[in-house]
Amino acid sequence: MKRVVLFAVFFAVVQPLWAKTFYVSDDLSIHMRRAPGVHASVIEPLDSGTPVSVLKKSDGYAEVESPDGKRGWIRAGYLQDKPVASDRLGKAQKKLASVTQEHHALKEKLKAAVSTKSQQATAIDNLKKRNQALKQRLTQVTNASAHRLQISRQNNRLKARIARLEQKRSKLRSRVRVIESRREGILMGAAIVIAGILAGLILPFLRFRRKRSSWQSF
DSSP: OHHHHHHHHHHHHHHHHHOEEEEEOTTOEEEEESSSSTTSOEEEEEETTOEEEEEEEETTEEEEEOTTSOEEEEEGGGEESSOOHHHHHHHHHHHHHHHHHHHHHHHHHHHHHHHHHHHHHHHHHHHHHHHHHHHHHHHHHHHHHHHHHHHHHHHHHHHHHHHHHHHHHHHHHHHHHHHHHHHHHHHHHHHHHHHHHHHHHHHHHHHHHHHHHHHHHO
16 A cells, blocks of 8 residues: 555656646637536636646546646647647747848848958058069159269269379479479579589689770870
8 A cells, every 4th residue: 555655656746757848729719627527627728838747548538737737637638748829929920020130230240241341352452562662762862873873983083083083282392392392492593503613714704904004004
C-alpha cells in the first residue's frame, strides 16, 4: 500500500516535468472544467491560442495547466501542437516588421557607407593632387637649390679668381715700384752724367775765355 502511495505521489510530482505545451484551436473559446465531461463545473474560459501544459489524457479529454497555474480538463480535440494561425501571423508580422526595420537600417548603413566611400574617394583625389603639387614644388625647390648651388660655386670660383688677380696686381705694383725706383735712379744717374758732360764741355770754354780776357788786358 505504501509503495502504491509513494508511486502515485512520485508520478504526480514528476508528471508535470513531462508535460508538453499545446495550444487551444483557432476560433474557439472553450471552458476548462474541474473534471472530464461537459457536466463538470467550469474553472475558467480559455481563448483561442492560449498555451496550456498537457499533464495527462483520458477518454478524449486532457488535463491541462493554464498560464496562470490553474489545472482542469478540456476536450483533447481542441488542442494542437502548434500556435494558432493568428498567433503565427502575428509573430510573422512582427518578424516581418523587424526584418523591414533591419532592412531600412542596412539601407541607411549602405547609404552612409557609400557617402563615406565617396567622401574618402574625394579626399584621396585631393591628397593625390596635393601630393602632385608637392612633388612639383619639390622639383622646383630642388632645381632652384641646384641652381643656387651652381651659382654659389661660380661665386666661389670668381672670388678665388679675384683673390688671385689681387695677388698678381699686388705683385705687379711691387714690381712697378721697383721699376720706378730703378728708373728714378737711372734718370738721376743719367742727369749726373749729362751734367758731368756739360760741365766737361763748358768749363774748358770758360777757362779759355778768361785767359783770352787776361791776354787782352796786357
